[in-house]
Amino acid sequence: MKILKRTFYERDTAVVAQELVGKIIVRVIDKNTILQAMIVETEAYLGLHDPASHAYGGKRMRNAPLYGPVGHAYVYFTYGMYYCLNFVCRAPGIPAGGTLIRAVEPIAGIEYMEKKRHKHSIHGLTNGPGKLTQALSINRDLNGIDVTKKGSIYVIDALEIAKKDIVITTRVGISKAIDEKLRFYIKNNTFVSKK
DNA sequence: CACCCGATTATCT
């Protein structure tokens, strides 16, 4: 399994968001605890001209990573209690952009994830952006980290998901640009978030 | 299953 290179992230944000579906997030907690999960749902946030993007309206303290180098994590805190994970990606010349990871399917370290989520089963473990960060122990400490190098979090290549098995639809939980079809998920996958 | 609402705080207006 190969780590996704920086060039993977250096393309149109919507294309990267779609192609991230099926890839695997590796989260290294410590030597004995290495979590793996396949990305099953993403959303593209296009940046400066996308009203729903945190990057909309220009660079500020919170959204700075979206303006930084591609292939890095952007982790933000929301609703007073949840973290959400993004990967910075955009075509050359575009000022900002990123992909929100909305849902993953656990592969390894499931017991650790259940413990973190205070659950006894895989049901509802990682089918939401706030849930998966809790399961994978993702917080502000990972904001800005390079995910193209082996470290505490990185992304590896995996199976190619056929285009016919990916659903493209509108984004969730936003109040602006609600008609843009920038959400991507694997058809018939039980770990995709509801709605 | 549908809808409603409270939790809790960083960030922006």
Place this chain on the structure above:
DNA sequence: GATAATCGGGTGT
């Protein structure tokens, strides 16, 4: 002062 790229628990059907 309001809102937010959310979630889980509650009530009613």
